Amino acid sequence: MSPTRQLFxxxxxxxxxxxxxxxxxxxxxxLSLPIATEGVAALSFxxxxxxxxxxxxxxxxxxxxxxxxxxxxxxxxIMILIQVGGLGFMGFATFFALxxxxxxxxxxxxxxxxxxxxxxxxxxVQLVKYMVIIFALFEGIGFLILAARWxxxxxxxxxxxxxxxxxxxxxxxxxxxxxxxxxxxxxMTAFVGDPIVSLTLASLFIIGGIGFVVLVELFQYRYARxxxxxxxxxxxxxxxxxxxxxxxxxxxxWGNADTLGALGFxxxxxxxxxxxxxxxxxGFNTLDLAAMxxxxxxxxxxxxxxxxxxxSTGGGIKTTTFVAILLxxxxxxxxxxDVVTFRRRIPHxxxxxxxxxxxxxxxxxTIMTMLLTITxxxxxxxxxxxTVSAFGTVGLSLGVTPELSETxxxxxxxxxxxxxxxxxxxxxxxxxxxxxPPYRHPEERPLIG
Amino acid sequence: MSPTRQLFxxxxxxxxxxxxxxxxxxxxxxLSLPIATEGVAALSFxxxxxxxxxxxxxxxxxxxxxxxxxxxxxxxxIMILIQVGGLGFMGFATFFALxxxxxxxxxxxxxxxxxxxxxxxxxxVQLVKYMVIIFALFEGIGFLILAARWxxxxxxxxxxxxxxxxxxxxxxxxxxxxxxxxxxxxxMTAFVGDPIVSLTLASLFIIGGIGFVVLVELFQYRYARxxxxxxxxxxxxxxxxxxxxxxxxxxxxWGNADTLGALGFxxxxxxxxxxxxxxxxxGFNTLDLAAMxxxxxxxxxxxxxxxxxxxSTGGGIKTTTFVAILLxxxxxxxxxxDVVTFRRRIPHxxxxxxxxxxxxxxxxxTIMTMLLTITxxxxxxxxxxxTVSAFGTVGLSLGVTPELSETxxxxxxxxxxxxxxxxxxxxxxxxxxxxxPPYRHPEERPLIG
Ligand SMILES: [K+]
Ligand SMILES: [K+]
Numbered sequence: 001m002s003p004t005r006q007l008f009x010x011x012x013x014x015x016x017x018x019x020x021x022x023x024x025x026x027x028x029x030x031l032s033l034p035i036a037t038e039g040v041a042a043l044s045f046x047x048x049x050x051x052x053x054x055x056x057x058x059x060x061x062x063x064x065x066x067x068x069x070x071x072x073x074x075x076x077x078i079m080i081l082i083q084v085g086g087l088g089f090m091g092f093a094t095f096f097a098l099x100x101x102x103x104x105x106x107x108x109x110x111x112x113x114x115x116x117x118x119x120x121x122x123x124x125v126q127l128v129k130y131m132v133i134i135f136a137l138f139e140g141i142g143f144l145i146l147a148a149r150w151x152x153x154x155x156x157x158x159x160x161x162x163x164x165x166x167x168x169x170x171x172x173x174x175x176x177x178x179x180x181x182x183x184x185x186x187x188m189t190a191f192v193g194d195p196i197v198s199l200t201l202a203s204l205f206i207i208g209g210i211g212f213v214v215l216v217e218l219f220q221y222r223y224a225r226x227x228x229x230x231x232x233x234x235x236x237x238x239x240x241x242x243x244x245x246x247x248x249x250x251x252x253x254w255g256n257a258d259t260l261g262a263l264g265f266x267x268x269x270x271x272x273x274x275x276x277x278x279x280x281x282x283g284f285n286t287l288d289l290a291a292m293x294x295x296x297x298x299x300x301x302x303x304x305x306x307x308x309x310x311x312s313t314g315g316g317i318k319t320t321t322f323v324a325i326l327l328x329x330x331x332x333x334x335x336x337x338d339v340v341t342f343r344r345r346i347p348h349x350x351x352x353x354x355x356x357x358x359x360x361x362x363x364x365x366t367i368m369t370m371l372l373t374i375t376x377x378x379x380x381x382x383x384x385x386x387t388v389s390a391f392g393t394v395g396l397s398l399g400v401t402p403e404l405s406e407t408x409x410x411x412x413x414x415x416x417x418x419x420x421x422x423x424x425x426x427x428x429x430x431x432x433x434x435x436x437p438p439y440r441h442p443e444e445r446p447l448i449g
Numbered sequence: 450m451s452p453t454r455q456l457f458x459x460x461x462x463x464x465x466x467x468x469x470x471x472x473x474x475x476x477x478x479x480l481s482l483p484i485a486t487e488g489v490a491a492l493s494f495x496x497x498x499x500x501x502x503x504x505x506x507x508x509x510x511x512x513x514x515x516x517x518x519x520x521x522x523x524x525x526x527i528m529i530l531i532q533v534g535g536l537g538f539m540g541f542a543t544f545f546a547l548x549x550x551x552x553x554x555x556x557x558x559x560x561x562x563x564x565x566x567x568x569x570x571x572x573x574v575q576l577v578k579y580m581v582i583i584f585a586l587f588e589g590i591g592f593l594i595l596a597a598r599w600x601x602x603x604x605x606x607x608x609x610x611x612x613x614x615x616x617x618x619x620x621x622x623x624x625x626x627x628x629x630x631x632x633x634x635x636x637m638t639a640f641v642g643d644p645i646v647s648l649t650l651a652s653l654f655i656i657g658g659i660g661f662v663v664l665v666e667l668f669q670y671r672y673a674r675x676x677x678x679x680x681x682x683x684x685x686x687x688x689x690x691x692x693x694x695x696x697x698x699x700x701x702x703w704g705n706a707d708t709l710g711a712l713g714f715x716x717x718x719x720x721x722x723x724x725x726x727x728x729x730x731x732g733f734n735t736l737d738l739a740a741m742x743x744x745x746x747x748x749x750x751x752x753x754x755x756x757x758x759x760x761s762t763g764g765g766i767k768t769t770t771f772v773a774i775l776l777x778x779x780x781x782x783x784x785x786x787d788v789v790t791f792r793r794r795i796p797h798x799x800x801x802x803x804x805x806x807x808x809x810x811x812x813x814x815t816i817m818t819m820l821l822t823i824t825x826x827x828x829x830x831x832x833x834x835x836t837v838s839a840f841g842t843v844g845l846s847l848g849v850t851p852e853l854s855e856t857x858x859x860x861x862x863x864x865x866x867x868x869x870x871x872x873x874x875x876x877x878x879x880x881x882x883x884x885x886p887p888y889r890h891p892e893e894r895p896l897i898g
Pocket of ligand 2: 842
């Protein structure tokens with residue numbers, strides 16, 4: 001069989017894995033070129049691969065400080081990788097195909113359906129068109145506001161900062177260029193008391209994390225006059241998680257002199273808000289995470305694991321997955337066979353999928369944490385935090401990333417990759433599909449629990 | 450309504466929760482009496498409640514060293530609490546009812562079915578009879594072997610040690626009386642190189658953790674000539690987890706001078722075997738857990754969470770729950786709708802139950818760990834280890850238990866209780882059952898993952 005036909009026989013999950021891997025490799029090669037860096041001669045290929053993976057998977061974990069290490073060329077490469085990774089490489093490919101007037105075939109629609117976790121084939125090309133419009137709209141607005149704030153302070157460089165951070169925020173990437181101004185790895189801590197920067201970035205990554213399906217529905221509300229169950233669940237869950245995150249940080253950290261305790265009331269409230277929403281899964285920070293109490297760090301781990309909403313730029317197991325499981329457990333406790341919410345029944349197949357995604361994700365995080373505790377000498381809890389951050393494509397860190405060993409870097413690279421695509425997509429891509437046998441085995445019930 | 454009729458209206462999960470709680474409270478009152486302790490005047494009620502809960506839930510976590518704190522009266526109370534808790538209070542009640550020639554009614558059978566996680570009502574009274582025989586048999590054999598080893602060393606006290614440790618081991622309780630001889634909290638570390646003690650205890654808790662359903666099937670094999678799917682799954686999973694546990698500890702700890710590295714080849718192999726099987730869920734240790742590498746401690750956390758097999762004296766989510774989930778995820782990855790193993794199909798309801806039990810257990814462990822990181826100043830990872838140990842009724846500790854705050858003790862008490870009964874039983878007992886509505890809501894599919 002010719003290579004082309006072989007490629008044609010790849011399943012949608014395999015295409016996605018290969019596509020993302022290709023984009024990452026191209027990025028890694030570009031970032032390892034001498035012109036990509038300033039100061040240092042050139043990045044090791046491992047570090048370049050790590051940075052490219054972190055950008056394409058919109059994670060934001062960094063082994064080297066972005067601003068002080070990379071040249072403008074390198075930074076622009078990172079920005080483009082973030083945009084391609086955030087929109088999704090299939091969305092990007094489809095957009096260019098549409099621009100060139102090409103037809104999007106059934107096969108491409110199937111891959112898009114897989115890429116954006118859609119339940120149906122219909123409207124998936126329309127979704128891509130809307131996505132591009134939404135990206136342009138919100139990144140444009142973000143750019144204008146940040147430019148208005150930063151051009152007076154940094155001059156022309158402020159325009160560049162505005163563009164980079166608007167893209168980084170809306171794609172939930174968490175990359176920043178503030179190392180030049182306020183010290184390496186400072187993230188957004190310099191703007192903890194700046195409402196324009198804080199709230200603009202937070203708005204961008206919250207909207208980016210809501211998911212395009214919801215955003216499209218919002219735009220179409222005046223015609224449709226109703227919201228889908230999906231949109232209602234995303235809204236309620238996002239709101240609840242925000243309240244839990246912000247409230248939890250406020251309550252726990254209020255007396256911590258190294259975090260909220262050092263700030264005035266208004267700044268503390270704003271910082272708590274920012275840190276409460278950033279684990280889902282933006283990755284910027286305005287407070288020093290390492291100075292937080294362990295209880296707060298634990299809360300952030302939970303929020304990072306849950307992550308953003310489906311078909312968004314964010315990661316994690318997703319808000320709807322989380323709420324579907326809660327509803328299923330609650331239903332079982334109440335003795336109700338159906339999982340009912342908002343007067344709609346969520347089919348058991350969806351619950352089953354939610355549980356499988358969660359279990360596979362936990363397995364991935366657990367195995368990766370275990371391997372990293374072997375390869376790294378860092379504190380176990382910090383390593384666990386790092387793994388969940390990588391899996392959820394969040395990018396928050398308690399300081400483990402820059403100290404990672406060579407093997408550790410590859411483990412985190414794999415975790416980011418698996419986290420962006422989803423462990424089930426990776427598994428589908430690798431596993432050989434079974435041919436369904438023509439008979440069914442007899443049933444037998446083992447004891448459970 | 451009269452109180453008797455009110456009691457009669459309690460559901461089986463409510464009876465189990467109240468029954469276990471009553472036994473614990475009686476134990477706590479007895480252990481707080483001045484005659485229960487030696488040296489100290491009397492135990493605080495919190496410490497007595499903690500010890501009673503730990504004994505009834507066959508956990509083995511101790512806030513005070515058992516041998517040096519309690520009088521012989523106190524130790525015998527603990528031994529009885531372990532026996533009642535290990536057999537299960539309903540099994541105990543049923544056994545006495547049978548002894549007194551009483552009829553076991555439909556209602557009691559229903560509660561027994563719930564208590565031992567049986568799928569069917571039939572044979573549940575027969576199971577209790579077998580259980581009592583099995584307890585007497587194995588605890589008797591254990592007693593004889595340990596007596597032969599300990600009477601020469603400790604004289605008459607060796608008989609008492611043999612009885613206590615045989616009961617503690619077969620019930621997977623993890624309580625020991627070696628503090629008198631080898632220092633408080635020393636557990637079985639003095640016997641790391643003693644094959645008779647090590648292997649007898651390990652055999653007792655492995656057999657106790659296999660589950661009575663499997664043991665009964667083994668005894669009946671010469672008539673039945675076949676094993677159920679349940680028994681096959683328990684055997685394969687127990688074997689695999691033993692290989693993973695023992696092998697993992699051997700490989701990781703081989704070079705650790707504070708654990709295996711200090712021992713000769715034979716002793717090291719025996720110690721690795723003992724520590725590899727004790728997390729499921731015996732709780733004795735022959736090596737210093739705190740001296741182990743974090744990777745080993747992490748592996749032990751996993752094994753403790755999975756725990757023993759259903760209808761056994763052990764805790765955790767259970768081996769069959771774990772393997773059912775693995776099979777379900779594997780099946781989904783391979784694109785197979787049915788979950789098939791050993792040429793049998795596990796019904797989706799069972800998989801669903803396994804996933805719900807696991808998710809509820811993870812939620813419990815997560816919430817308790819978070820609360821404990823707030824109340825305790827100990828290392829977060831050590832607190833996490835402690836919580837999983839309490840949930841899995843294991844009893845291993847990295848040293849957190851004796852340092853627990855007053856609130857922390859109550860949190861661990863609740864975790865042990867919920868771990869022994871299962872989080873779903875607690876939820877069933879507390880939640881109000883919903884009356885099934887006469888209609889079904891329309892179906893709608895949110896995006897998942
Ligand atoms: K991120
Ligand atoms: K135990």
